[in-house]
Amino acid sequence: MTTVDERARELTPPSTPALRLRGISKRYGPVVASDNVDLDVNHGEIHGLLGENGAGKSTLMKILLGLVQRDSGTIMRGDTLVDVHDPQDAVALGIGMVHQHFSLIDALTVWENVILGDTGRIDRAAACRQVEEVSRRYGLPIDPTARVERLSAGERQRVELIKCLRRDPSVLILDEPTSVLTQAESAELFTVLRHVVRAENRAVILISHKLAEITAATDQVTVLRKGKVVFHSATSETTPPELARQMVGRDVSLRAEGAALGMLPVDGPAPSGEPPAETPPETPAEPAAAPALRLRDLTVVIDGVTVLSDLSLDVAPGEIVGLYGVEGNGQSTLGDLLSGLVLPSSGAVELAGRPVELERPGALHRAGLGIIPEDRHSSGVVLDMSVAENLVMKSIGDVSGRGFVSRRKMHAVARHLAAEFNIVAPSLDAPVRSLSGGNQQRVVLARELSAGPGVLVAAQPTHGLDVGAIEDMYQRLRDAASGGVAVLLISTELEEVMALASRIAVICSGRITGVLPAAEATAERLGMLVGGVAA
Amino acid sequence: MTAPSTGAPPGTGRRLLGLLTPRPYGWQTPVATAVGVVVALALSSALITLTGGSPSASVQALFQGSMADWTAWSSTLLYAAPLLLVAVGACVSARSGSFNIGQEGQVLIGALAAAWVGLRLAINGPALIVIMLLAAALAAGAWAGLSSLMHRLRGVNVVVSTMLMTFVAQQVVAYAVNMPWLLQESRVGNAPVSPQSNPLPPSGLLGSFGEYPGLQINGGLILAVAAAVVIAVAITRTPWGFRLTMLGRNPLAAKHAGVRVNALGGAALAISGALAGLAGAVLLASPVGVNRLQPGMAMNIGWDGLLVALVARNRPLAAMPVALLFGVLRSGGGFLAATGVPSFLVDVVKALLVLAFVAPPVVVALARRRRSGGRTAGARQEAAPVAEEAIA
Amino acid sequence: LTGCASNDATAVKAPAAAGDSTADAGGQAGQPDVNGDGKVVIGVLSPGDINDGGYYQSFVDTAEKFATSQGWTLIKRGSVNTSDALNAARALCQQKVDLIALGASELRDAIPASEEPVCGNTAWYVPSSDNIPQTPKIMLSVDDANQSLLAAGYAAGLLLEERGDKKAGFITGPEVDFTQSAVRAYRAGIRLVLPDATVVTTFTGDLNDSAKAKEAMQAQISQGVKVVYPYLGGATNAATELANSAGVYTLTPGTDQCASTKPKFDVSVMFSPGDYFASALESFAEGKLQMGVKKVWQLGVDPYPTVKLCGDKPEVKKKLDAFMADVGAKKFDPAAEVKRLGS
């Protein structure tokens, strides 16, 4: 490893940008993922990259990394024109990236993962030493000999960072690094980044959907829309509303904007010394009849880890209950459980007062529970089946007669739903894969609501949706509730929960740490509950 | 960063399925295939010339033995029937996402069961052949079901277990035909007996329509075509097939949608085994073989049937012409050997031709992807046509 | 015009076809060109590897030699799967062969083809060991494996006796009926000479797995076995070479290999299909090969089967020849002896 001083010398003069992109374009068939993008990234700066889903942020970074080949354009590293054909080239150019997916090998240890992709002999002792050194320098504690499969999400994130920083990249790219971190962890991360940039004169590209993060952490900011650069500014000279407008191309309502952009005050965890106010027990707006959905003492253990412990929650008909918490606290397992993918080791789910036999496939659906799963690609839709097929997936019996699926009936149902839910698709026979994220989500929503459920569980329903789609989704959830459906909204976005829910339950480490009526919920109180402070 | 996922990862099967469906590309695939065949034939010719044979005569013999007249067609169809049965079964399991490669053994188990019923149950009349076919399907279905059970109980990889079970099946049959109390042929005088069963009684044979030298259609072919049609309809038109496709393409979503993943996956594997078992019964009871159980009687029909399904991209109807093609290779190859071309060389020619049919679609797909620039792009873009086609 | 052309073609062909059928009538018993197409084609099917340098190859070699000398065409096909026998025979018939010769009785399931119209004008030569029913369309060539193996055992016994030893070996492939009965006859033969001799038998499971055959041979050699019968296919040579290096006597599985030096055999046991086939081919050339008959080969009477000593041991040779003559003269019943001494 070169020392910091050496690099600092090497990298002067700072006047030349570390990275200069000119006219980068990339098409995927009809989709222009990158449209003549120009971008300068300077040493000693954090450069924020903003944009809606599908704006082309990841594509641009993949081009930089050699994972995707650009159609046209030039890349300059310092003063030289370079070509990046594969990730090895990128490494040689000193470009490192912390990926969102697919970059750690579970079966290997931390140190093995960290040196993966290097060249030369393996020196275990040296590697461990380096891991420890890097982890000390940046405050990212980790055991170099641990197997990655045993690590938590946050720890994995640390490994990713260490792996990247150890390569000593002069350009560091982070693609949505905070989505699985607690606020405290995010704050730590930004401290590390500051250090990296200020003291070590590196260039950092930070991709995020969260405006607050961008405004707090970056020096420069670039906004992409539909593959084009639509806005560039020094961060200090712009404001979050301005950025939001640039991203979506119009003014957005404050609520939706806040929810869509994740504008959480990033002021760190609440001071822990002060004892939290005692939260009153759940008080539904009107003391309704029997709850439509009752979760009773649910405990789920996966691979020896208790992911949910004694989780209890009621949702009354006509009510929207928000389940709020930082990602990785058991929400996804709860979603899986309510999708029938995971069985609890103890506890029960009651629908309209009757316990559901969770072992029976499809029992929840039959008992009247509709669900919008968190990861629609993995369990919500079958990407390679058609829109129509996905729409009738759960009620295939209803569109069959005499043992055969009736294409006619299927199309009739699908046409009706597509019209009602504004699903835009090339055709009903087109695979769902060809739909945009928002429309894929509408397919799921349409399917679930069309079954006339008594309970609707929406897990991260607006993830990956643009503002218009978010507004639509909100309206549909409210409509469903006012129609008497009990809605459980599982979300990591505070603004979203605040915007929709009449009661807010907070989940932390697999248990409910408190339930507040929306009126009493403030960011501070929720923040404390999220941190597990009020048990 | 990977968020800890709680659900099971999408199965191996699905990814294999993706591979089992080389993507179609208009005119390019046929052209590439033609080029492949020409290359294979050229290589074969070179080899044949080396032995002092005549390549043109060999091509002619291939044709003569397989398509030149009704007799040749009859023999081609005889081979095509068991191949088609195996292939249709392979389509079912591949669609469900569990990749069965143990057909060669399942064919043998089917033949074993059919032979046992045919020789040991004193039934006369047409009931016998029906019971034989049922027994074959049941036994081989159960045999394949064992792999499913192992997957379910202990997570044993289906590909690995079906492969290993093939070798077990071979020894089971070898054992059965060596034990007089099981199925070994009866001794006449003091002449030695071979490791094979007695020939089946006439009521245990599959009848044929048509007479030599005209076109002869054996009951096995009718069975195979019926199976292909039924399975094709079941896969594409029934709720069951709908669930099966869902399972194969996204097991998690299927489970979420209320599909009983284990039961359906197991059923698919058992059905594919049962169809392979039927193929074994057809090998046993139709004139394609010698109507007795022999350890070598599977004659690679299981492996080749798997190839048929693969070339047909797991569509039972498309498997029909492909099975016919493989039937042509077999009957033509047999005829070629009868012209004096060494039979090992015939095997080489067949292997080269199989490569010629399997490789070109993939080459075309790859060339496409290379040309389209984005290396990441390929998979995503190509997925669309596959899906449409599979559903159509 | 095209119509005319095709008419011409059929018109020309018709008389030729008529000529064919007249030739058939006389052809069956009169000349080697049985089907009367103007050339003689012999088709040979063998269940084994026709290049094994032994048993199966002898059949093809004989046919080849004879066919060449007569200017006939020979079509040979080895390693025919028994399940594929019928189809293979049919395909040969379509090649218009005049004589189909099966290399071994394993292929007997091909015989039904002789009744089919495809094979209407074809002579059939079928070697057998007794349980193939005679039909009017085939010529059976029958030998009694008991006799040759008994004599082989007798020869082995004599060699053991001469060495003053009592331990003999037998190595073969799969444990199936024909190998088991071979063991019994061999053992009986040895015990005719040495009533208290022991015979060690190893089944390697595969007639062609040379490495395993060698290991079996090695094990027998280290157990002090002095005569071993490698009753094998492709693995014979590898095992015999090992025996040679240990000075252990060996016998050939079917063919005359006395001339061979590497490996070297001490006794040639001759019962290979080629030996019998040669005489059938001779009668065929003369047009005297008759269908519907059975030729039984008798040890001690016919030239084959027989057992020949390769080395120069007049004493042993005399006793062996006397034994075979006794069998030929029906002085005793080989089957009964095998039953008595074989197990």
Add this chain to the structure above:
Amino acid sequence: MSAADNISTILSSGIRLTVPLAFAACGEYLAERAGTMNISLEAMMLGAAFGSVATASATGSATAGLVAGVLIGLLIGLVHGNLAHRLEVNTFVVGLVLNALVLGLTSYLITISSFDSHQVSQVSVPWLRDIPLIGHPLFVERWPVYLLLLVVPLTWWLVERSRWGLELRAVGEQPQAADVTGIRVNLRRRQALLWCGALAGLGGAYLAVGEVGSFNQNMTAGRGYIVIAAVIFGAWRLGRTLLGCVLFGLADAMRLALPALGLTMNSQLLVVAPYLLALVAMLVFTTRNREPKSLGQPFVRGST
């Protein structure tokens, strides 16, 4: 003969039967760790056996034959690798076709040629060979046997300690992640197949010019599949895989030697034993966790 001599004989025989398996197993183990289920192992061994005998006969040197065997194994590995990990033809199909092709080709070529027999020479280690019981089996062997002393540790070192092996393991586990990290997944898999081909070739060549001295049709007789069973039995660990080979080799040796000692066993049972043992091993031990997670799956960048 004393009991010790008998044991010593069986041990010798077991070692000779194990060695070709062990060479090929080292190769297959490495290929499977990289994610390829290499069915064409049989083709590699058989092709190499033929090539080695042909070359030994032509050059008069058994050692040259050994080298030729390795080269032929490499060639088949190259073909398999390029078809399966460049053209993305299903690896099982490639394996099946290659097996048929090589079996046909060698069976055919042996019919049109004849070869002298050659065998590599034997090494007898002074002193050590006199150790009772194991001295003779272990220290009087044909010299390529001692190559195992090199190949086994080298394979282990390559997989477990070298950077290449680390990358192989990554590729066999999570190819997408490995790719993002900058490892050329399909290249690594092709390289693993080359190593596998070289070692399977060495095993096949050893069988031909080491053990037997000549070639006969289908002389490997399914040893490739036994090796695959051994790797499964060994739960994708080198030590246990080799243990499996020794077990299968010794079982064969006992089967072949025991009749000479007056004992017999059911042969069918012994023939299936390797496959049954592999199945049982998978059922009894939860080998699933140790199975390379992407075993048998093709890698296509961008697909999941």
